[in-house]
Structure formats: structure tokens, C-alpha cells
Amino acid sequence: MICKAHEPAVQHYYLLHYLLKYSAGWFLSFPSFEQLAKPALRAAILRHSLGDRPEAHALRSDEGFVMTTIKLHNTRTRGKEVLDPINPDDVRLYLCGPTVYDRAHLGNARPVVVFDVLYRLLREVYGPDHVSYARNFTDVDDKINATAVARKEAGAPGTLEELVQERTEETISWYLADMAELGALEPDHMPRATAYIPQMIAMIEELIAKGHAYPDGAGHVLFSVKSYKNYGALSGRSVDDMIAGARVEVADNKRDPMDFVLWKPSTDELPGWDSPWGRGRPGWHIECSAMSHELFGDSFDIHGGGNDLMFPHHENEIAQSCCAHPEGDFAKIWLHNEMLQVEGKKMSKSLGNFFTVRDLLEQGYPGEVIRFVFLQTHYRKPMDWTDKKAKEAEATLRKWRALTAGIEPAPSAAAAVIAALSDDLNTAGGVAELHKLATTGDAASLLASAQLMGLLTEELGAWAKDEEVDLSIYEKALFDARTVAMESKDFAEVDRLKSAYLEAGVEVRMSKAGVELVPGAGFDPAKLEAALKP
Numbered sequence: 115m116i117c118k119a120h121e122p123a124v125q126h127y128y129l130l131h132y133l134l135k136y137s138a139g140w141f142l143s144f145p146s147f148e149q150l151a152k153p154a155l156r157a158a159i160l161r162h163s164l165g166d167r168p169e170a171h172a173l174r175s176d177e178g179f180v181m182t183t184i185k186l187h188n189t190r191t192r193g194k195e196v197l198d199p200i201n202p203d204d205v206r207l208y209l210c211g212p213t214v215y216d217r218a219h220l221g222n223a224r225p226v227v228v229f230d231v232l233y234r235l236l237r238e239v240y241g242p243d244h245v246s247y248a249r250n251f252t253d254v255d256d257k258i259n260a261t262a263v264a265r266k267e268a269g270a271p272g273t274l275e276e277l278v279q280e281r282t283e284e285t286i287s288w289y290l291a292d293m294a295e296l297g298a299l300e301p302d303h304m305p306r307a308t309a310y311i312p313q314m315i316a317m318i319e320e321l322i323a324k325g326h327a328y329p330d331g332a333g334h335v336l337f338s339v340k341s342y343k344n345y346g347a348l349s350g351r352s353v354d355d356m357i358a359g360a361r362v363e364v365a366d367n368k369r370d371p372m373d374f375v376l377w378k379p380s381t382d383e384l385p386g387w388d389s390p391w392g393r394g395r396p397g398w399h400i401e402c403s404a405m406s407h408e409l410f411g412d413s414f415d416i417h418g419g420g421n422d423l424m425f426p427h428h429e430n431e432i433a434q435s436c437c438a439h440p441e442g443d444f445a446k447i448w449l450h451n452e453m454l455q456v457e458g459k460k461m462s463k464s465l466g467n468f469f470t471v472r473d474l475l476e477q478g479y480p481g482e483v484i485r486f487v488f489l490q491t492h493y494r495k496p497m498d499w500t501d502k503k504a505k506e507a508e509a510t511l512r513k514w515r516a517l518t519a520g521i522e523p524a525p526s527a528a529a530a531v532i533a534a535l536s537d538d539l540n541t542a543g544g545v546a547e548l549h550k551l552a553t554t555g556d557a558a559s560l561l562a563s564a565q566l567m568g569l570l571t572e573e574l575g576a577w578a579k580d581e582e583v584d585l586s587i588y589e590k591a592l593f594d595a596r597t598v599a600m601e602s603k604d605f606a607e608v609d610r611l612k613s614a615y616l617e618a619g620v621e622v623r624m625s626k627a628g629v630e631l632v633p634g635a636g637f638d639p640a641k642l643e644a645a646l647k648p
């Protein structure tokens with residue numbers, strides 16, 4: 115803990131406070147440092163004296179007020195940067211959400227969990243009412259249309275438009291349910307592309323007016339990449355490299371092979387909207403530019419997604435937004451998570467090497483375990499899902515849940531955990547700190563710190579509770595057997611139960627006071643059940 119009295123800025127503030135209060139008269143009611151309602155002002159005062167010193171990363175007062183310097187890796191500048199919000203009263207982050215044509219695979223969940231940790235950290239530091247998080251749904255797309263066409267061909271009733279809507283609605287509800295099971299808080303805004311078509315059309319018109327886009331006369335509008343000199347700056351590639359590396363579609367209607375679609379025609383049966391260029395629908399990239407602008411304006415703090423979106427999606431978003439609104443910065447920090455892999459390759463629908471979040475949940479992996487596995491790898495490193503990791507995560511969570519059962523969380527998370535998360539979301543470092551807290555037996559702090567990372571929460575606890583209840587039956591069975599054995603001096607049943615429990619992956623702790631069973635890494639509830647049915 116850093117004593118606030120040692121901080122020069124705070125000392126100066128108090129000095130000013132008392133000078134005004136006692137010399138200028140009582141009518142001047144000057145708020146105390148803690149009473150300053152605006153985190154922005156408190157932050158500015160502290161930042162002024164603390165600068166970027168490491169000990170300033172987690173600072174708390176006796177009242178539990180936390181002011182932290184958060185550093186994030188910015189893809190745009192290729193280095194870690196101090197997050198200096200445009201408006202600390204409203205820190206804004208935007209995550210590219212899913213195209214809702216099918217269930218989310220485990221890879222799709224990675225950015226959601228990463229951003230959820232960031233969202234929780236920002237809420238902790240700036241206050242829950244001072245953070246706005248938007249994650250969109252792309253609900254107009256060729257892939258969605260294809261699912262509707264397939265259903266129609268299979269004889270489903272309804273128009274194609276209705277089948278498209280049916281598909282997007284069901285996919286969105288699956289997505290929300292699956293992400294909730296991973297402990298992800300719902301964002302403040304979940305804009306659907308189809309609700310922002312007028313804003314997209316307006317933005318395209320603006321781009322045409324400013325000479326950055328052109329209609330082809332056949333229902334398409336294209337963005338002119340050559341008209342934006344910074345194109346490629348995010349991913350650090352030249353336009354020529356990009357043409358060579360990507361499958362750039364050469365088409366007769368493009369002035370340049372790199373130009374990309376802002377608007378395209380739609381058939382009469384498929385979803386479409388009237389526009390100055392005829393009935394059509396937006397390209398994918400303009401959706402995020404228009405939605406983030408509508409919600410957050412010309413400039414906001416953080417924009418993210420998987421690093422597979424860096425090019426072309428994010429390059430294109432930047433080109434569109436910066437050309438339509440040159441007075442703004444669009445996003446200041448670009449955060450990209452690395453890929454979840456399967457045998458060294460990106461998990462993806464197109465490669466077919468995927469399993470869904472729902473598959474895992476149905477196989478009996480609790481959502482909390484899946485989340486914990488994610489948190490053990492830094493978001494900028496590739497990772498694999500393995501059964502071994504899941505088993506270890508499950509055993510750890512079970513232990514921590516037992517340790518914190520019935521305990522009130524500490525008023526705030528441990529400073530070391532906040533410091534780890536503030537250092538470019540070092541969740542693996544945060545988990546290491548949780549282990550330390552568990553080892554020292556600081557259950558209240560363990561609970562508060564784990565909850566900051568979205569673990570050991572009430573909502574995610576059902577899976578562990580079931581077994582807690584069950585265990586008491588087995589503890590009682592062994593306890594009763596021992597009571598009988600003490601009389602009869604025949605310990606055969608006690609020994610049988612003990613070895614059956616061990617066999618089921620449960621550690622047996624016996625004392626005069628009673629029996630305690632602690633499930634270990636290889637815990638098998640079915641075997642445990644069988645132990646009582648000899």
C-alpha cells in the first residue's frame with residue numbers, strides 16, 4: 115500500500131484544501147481528495163505526481179480507491195502504451211463481433227474472454243459507469259444467406275428473408291448463452307449491422323463526396339485504396355506486399371485491384387435496402403466503421419479483434435473511418451489477440467478443424483474451466499486447447515472454490531493481481547498471483563482477485579456446487595463406517611471405502627473431528643458413486 119500522505123500531488127491538494135478552507139472562509143466548501151466524484155480529476159492529480167513509475171501501477175487509498183496505470187500493446191505503434199483515455203469518464207472500447215451464421219467455435223471465444231478481462235479491469239479502475247463496451251453482430255453476410263438458401267432448398271417454409279432472420283436470431287441467442295457460460299459480461303452495446311443501414315449509406319455518400327469512393331454504375335460502390343496514403347500502416351505492409359500476399363479479387367469494376375466493396379447489389383429474394391446505388395447491402399468493413407461512429411463518435415480508445423482481422427478488415431475500417439472523419443483519430447489503441455490453434459493451425463470454420471463452445475460444454479467441461487484455460491496463456495501468444503490443461507484447471511478451481519466457500523470477498527482485488535492485468539493484460543501473471551494467495555491461505559483476497567478475472571463468481575459456480583453437496587454423502591459414509599469399525603475393530607469397510615475414493619481421484623483426509631474429501635486432478639464422479647454400491 116502506498117500511503118497517500120507521501121504523494122506530493124495529494125499533499126499539495128490537501129494544502130490547497132486547508133488554505134482555502136481556513137483563509138477564504140467557511141462558505142467555500144472545497145471537496146476532500148476522496149470526495150472528488152470524478153475519477154478523471156483524481157486520476158489527473160495522481161498522474162501528475164506519479165508519472166509512469168512502476169509503484170504507481172496499483173495505488174489504493176484506505177477507502178479502497180484504486181488508481182492504476184494500464185498499459186496495452188498497440189498494434190499500430192508495435193509497443194506497449196499507457197492507456198490515457200480521451201475521456202476517463204467514458205472509456206470506450208469496440209470489439210469486432212461474430213458473423214452470425216453458425217455456433218461460435220472455441221477460437222471465436224478467445225477475443226470475447228480477452229476483452230471481458232479488459233472490460234472488468236477498466237470498470238474496476240474507472241468505475242463501472244465510466245466504461246462503454248460495444249461488440250457488434252454482423253447479421254448481413256453471404257454466409258448467412260447461404261444457410262437460408264440451404265434451408266429453403268431442403269423444403270423449409272417461409273421466404274428467404276424470413277429464413278435469414280430466423281438463422282441470425284437463433285445464432286445470436288446461442289452466442290449470448292455460450293459466452294455467458296464462459297463468464298463474459300454482456301457489453302453495454304450490441305449493435306446489429308441491419309439496424310445501422312442508414313448510417314452506412316450516409317458514410318458511403320460522404321466517402322464518395324470526398325473522393326475516396328466511387329460507384330461502378332452497376333450497383334456497387336468501391337473504396338479507392340490509393341486515395342488514402344496511410345493504407346497498410348496498421349499491419350505495417352506496403353500495398354504491393356498486400357496484393358502479393360492476399361487473395362485480392364481482380365474485377366473489371368475496380369480502378370485498382372486493392373479497392374474493396376462498400377456496397378453491393380442484392381437479389382430480390384435476399385435481404386436488401388434501397389440506396390442511391392439501387393437495392394443492395396453493405397460490405398462487411400463499412401459496418402464496423404458506421405456502427406462504432408454512431409456509438410462512439412470520431413475518436414475512441416480501444417478497438418480489438420483477433421489478429422486474423424488486422425488485414426484486410428481493420429485496415430479497411432481505418433481507411434473508411436479516417437477518410438470520412440479526418441478530424442478524428444478513429445481508434446487510438448488497436449488490440450489483437452493471437453489465434454487458438456489446432457496442431458499449429460488457426461482453428462477456423464473454413465479449415466474444418468474446429469469444435470464449438472457448446473460441444474465442450476456438452477462434453478462436461480464447465481464454462482469456468484474453459485475460461486481458466488484461456489487465462490493461462492497471454493492473449494498475444496498462440497495457444498492450444500488440451501484435455502490436460504482442462505483437467506488441471508478443473509482441479510485448481512475445485513481447490514480454490516473449496517478454500518473460498520462461505521467466505522466474503524476482500525473489498526478489492528490484490529494489488530499484485532491488478533498490476534499484472536494492467537501490464538498488457540498479463541492474465542497468466544494474474545493467475546500466478548492467485549496461486550500465491552491460495553498458498554498463503556488468503557481466501558478473501560483470492561476470492562476478490564479471482565472475481566476480478568471473472569473466476570470463482572457465483573454465476574459460474576453451479577458445476578462445483580453439485581459435487582460439494584455430493585461429497586458430503588461420501589464423507590458421511592466413511593465417517594459412519596469408521597464409527598462402526600472403532601466398536602467392532604473390523605476396519606475392512608473403512609479400508610475398502612478409502613481405496614475406492616482414492617481410485618476415484620479423491621484425496622481422503624481423516625481426523626478425529628471428521629472426514630474431508632478433496633477431489634484431485636483425476637476426479638471421476640462416476641467411480642465415486644460406484645464406491646457406495648459394493
Ligand SMILES: Nc1ncnc2c1ncn2[C@@H]1O[C@H](COP(=O)(O)OP(=O)(O)OP(=O)(O)O)[C@@H](O)[C@H]1O
Pocket residue numbers: 210211212213214220221222223224225419420421422423451452453454455460461462463464
Ligand atoms: N482460431 C481463432 N482464435 C482466436 N480468435 C479467432 C479465431 N478464429 C476467429 N477468431 C476471432 O473470432 C471473432 C469472430 O470472427 P468471425 O465471426 O469473423 O469468425 P468466423 O468467420 O466464424 O470464423 P473463422 O475465422 O473460423 O471462419 C473475430 O474477432 C476473429 O478474429
Ligand SMILES: [Zn+2]
Pocket residue numbers: 209210211402427431
Ligand atoms: Zn469489425
